[in-house]
Amino acid sequence: MPAIGYARVSTGDQDVALQLDALNKAGCETIFQDQASGAKTDRPGLADALAHLRKGDILIVWKLDRLGRSLPHLIETVTELERRKVGLRSLTESIDTTTPGGRLIFHVFGALGQFERDLIRERTRAGLSAAAARGRKGGRKPVVTDDKLARARTLIEQGLNVREAATRLKVGKSALYEALAANQTATTASKTRLKDRVA
Secondary structure (H helix, E strand, O other), X not given: OOEEEEEXXXXXXXXXXXXXXXXXXXXXXXXXXXXXXXXXOOOHHHHHHHHHOOOOOEEEEOOHHHHOOOHHHHHHHHHHHXXXXXXXXXXXXXXXXXXXXXXXXXXXXXHHHHHHHHHHHHHHHHHHHHHHHOOOXXXXXXXXXXXXXXXXXHHHHOOOOHHHHHHHHOOOHHHHHHHHHHHHHHHHHHHHHHHHHHO
């Protein structure tokens, strides 16, 4: 099956020759390269290599850390290779997913990816629950704070319209309209509940 190589060095001080020699020895027909740090997202060589791969090909790297800029990115890349029916070999770690034993690696990476997604969802839910228990809602902070809303109501009572009040407070007109409407709705609901209790 066609073997495609990928090599990466982090800085100009590193020599890619060691990787290239190993990839050539492994029988790579074409080798793509990048000079970028592990954390850098822009890696045109890797993008070209992934675009070049076809079903049945095998991607060969010197080490797994050359392929992924982080564990989540590595998991994502390996999972995508499996989906496309592309094999993966890492020379240093002696991983070869074209063998029965090596195919287990794909399943392990897939399970790790699902595990990470589940953890993120669990942390998000726990964070929202903790915030709600402290009286805070999740999501972005409101543009129109309680203080700005009170000042806006004062300005409007003094004769300014909503657009002028929004300009004065340096907030969007639409955001101020929404905040005033929400406040009015909350006030009305509160008065209704109070009347019900008195009755």
